[in-house]
Amino acid sequence: MPWRRTRDPYPVWVSEVMLQQTQVGTARPFYDAFLARFPTLASLARARAAEVLEAWAGLGYYRRARHLHEAARTVLREHAGRVPDDPEAFGRLPGVGRYTTGAVLSICFDRPLPVLDGNVARVLSRLYALRAAIREPGGARRLWALAGSLVPMRRPGDWNQAVMELGATVCTPRSPACGGCPVRTLCRARRLDRVADFPPVAPRRAPEAVRRAVALIARRGRVLMERREGALLAGLWEPPGVELANGASAAKSLRTALASLGLRARLTRSGQSVRHAITHRIITAETWHGALTGAVPRSARLRWVDPPHPRVPLTALARKLTFSSAAATTFKRKRS
DSSP states (O other), rough: OGGGGOOHHHHHHHHHHHTTTHHHHHHHHHHHHHHSSOOSHHHHHHSHHHHHHHHTSSOOHHHHHHHHHHHHHHHHHHHHTTOOOOOHHHHHHHTOOOOHHHHHHHHEEEEEEEOOHHHHHHHHHHHTOOOOOSSSSHHHHHHHHHHHOOOSSSSSHHHHHHHHHHHHHHHSSSSOOGGGGGGGGHHHHHHHOOOOGGOOOOOOOOOOEEEEEEEEOOTEEEEEEOOOOOOSTOEEEOOOEEEOOOOOOOOHHHHHHHHHHOOEEEEEEEEEEEEETTTTTTEEEEEEEEEEEEHHHHHHHHTEEEEOOOSBBHHHHHHHHHSSSSHHHHHHHHHO
């Protein structure tokens, strides 16, 4: 992995942010493309927010990108463009928590700081037969304390990476390769023949079913998109739509949502829907064909977008919607 072959704090920092809640195989191509577009911290700091979100589009959890961008600007403004090696100063940067501080500063500056992610927590829980789950506050405190007691003063970054890799490749959640584990003789869970019992499974948040209506409005192969506002996915683009309350009329709610954008359109239900999951929300987006009956107002929130070459950051749902069979039918109608 390229971020394991450098001690430059900027690419290591980018990798650690991308790998939060994202698998290595998913993050790797985004990492390469992101650094090709923003090869230095200064280039990231000077970029527009829309450019950063566009480069991040498809990776999800966009707050990570916003925080990373804001933190880069802070480093350029307050630290002369040099990533601070002081844990307190680095930890004050936007989006930087205890894990990121430990990972970046131990790997790049030999700071003897622990890291704790799901892989490390699983290794420690099994090694000590410790019934502590990282998702529970009490369990997290115990695991952080244990990780801190083990990190060495010399080459702490190598230690942290080794424990993370051990959890990712050997001490896996299911079917761990205990026979090839370098610390198998020290593992209490293995001695007890209870490896599968550690760490304890913490209860997950129940999924929330969300119903949404979306208008697919096309013109010469382009789709009308709305820039989202608010706390969720702010700054990203997708076809205009509305979240539906229980029992609400999709057509009426969608017309109201379009009117709030200054749009008037005839709506025809496509009979198709797109399913999309984001964190704990399971979204079913009902698609409607929209035919404009008035002009599109000049607005910073509206734009005609070419889906294969959007030039703006699209939500993952927008990508699904614009390549759905309902969208294909809309485009065919508008081209004919």
